[in-house]
Amino acid sequence: MVGPAVAVLFLMTIGPLLFSLVVSFTNLQFSAPQPMRWVGLDNYLTLLFNDSRFLTALGRTLGFVLAGVAVQTLFGYFIAWLLLHVNRFRAFVLGPILIPSVISSVVAGWQGRMIFNASYGPLNDVLAHLGIKGPAWLAWPQTALLSVFITDTWQWTPFLALVILAALQSQPQELLEAARLDGAHGWSMFRRITLPLVLPVAGVGILLRGVDLFKTFDLVYILTQGGPGNSSETLTFLTYLQGFKFFNPSYASAMSFIQLLLVTIMAKGYLGLVNRKGAQ
């Protein structure tokens, strides 16, 4: 009964990955007529020591992930906290709140294109009413990545709010009562009771968010195409450029393996941290 499912998955995941691993040790190029040659670790060494564009994109992406997880978890917690204490009508509010997280990222990107429009967009119009001259969001190197960030935060904070809400609801009431009787309140209550209880449950949601932030591609593609200059180029977007625009599959394969490694390390480290915190 498991057979057909496993066969499809194997053919489509392990196979291509092995293929790509082999390619990453060669100099295969679609554009150049040179014969394919085994180059060992050359691609990896160039990436890690000689490719400043790659290293910049790597740093940028890591910053993007950290900031994204922090900001979205914080906002998500706030929304979950608001919803936790309104019992009536919660269902009515929850549906609309979740809409951003279930729509296509391309549509989210398209909305961004309209809203961040420097001359005709509503955002700068609102800012103008407040007496602020809004920037040319998508056209300035200082604000292009920020625009992607805001759009991503708009789209995915509701998801984290939902996960954190579920985690808050799963706290055993007796434990909270007991802690309150023992004089715990405010910050100490949060740190010693709520956090250890919520973290393991919400942790998976936060992890998925971190992984997805690391993979940010769609929004960059629609909103900025990595520009202006390379100012909003994420790692996956650069890999895409190398593979499909510069026709350099061997180099792009090496890039994607470095990403795979990084994601795995980050996820392992994070899960270890959550489990330890949760166990305390």
Place this chain on the structure above:
Amino acid sequence: MSKRLVINLLKWLAIFAVLIVLLFPIFWIIASSLKARGEFFTRPPVWVPANPEWLNYPDSLRRGGMKGLIDSFTIAFFSMAISVVLGAPAAYAIARFQVGKKNLAFWILSIRMFPPIATILPLFVIFRFVGLVDSYAGLVLCYTVFNLPFAIWILKGFIEELPREIEEAAKVDGATRFQIFRNIALPLTAPGLVVVALFTFIFAWNDFAYAVIFSGSNVTPLPVVIAQFAGGHEILWGQISAIALMAILPALVLATFLQKYLTRGLTMGAVK
């Protein structure tokens, strides 16, 4: 008493503020889909179009939106169907007979974590070789790769919640394993099947990364149509917004009717 009232009031105000921020872009798409050409280039911008320009809708459909809708629907539908048909028996086997449970969990998590670009690149080379680029089958196959493990995982959760007694009684009555699965377990898992069907459909419907690379002149899913329009020389704001609005309809259905299962679906069953 009154202090509590004030706090409640403040909370509701905050909730409304959150709702406005989250729903404003959706409102803006709706408004934009009904604006006439000139209304996109005014300062200050037009917030509510004076005379709704309904023609944006038929016009967008004529310019490739219809093809996009049909292609997206076809691909999403088949990926959903395959995931459910292959996923249900696999999930049942794993839930009831513990076949390969450990490996499956690992597999699902790693597929969810792959940067799509890592598999897209080699798949592209292979697909080009076997002629699957720019075909419906190619994209269906791609989506099934992440939809199938998802389907198995979520359905496994649902099946594990079913009481075993009925199945054991049927076994005593001489039913075969497959009969038990088809006539007893499957009907009882109906809510799970609906959840999985809708989620797998939407994953395929919403995807952009695979779509943009494996599509071509034959196959143009909706997100690709939108991206092409948005990157064109002359941007048709009204028409794109009309298509974008149609593209979010299935998601709206999900958010409205399956709210109860949203957390479960979005977190791969990790949070129930």
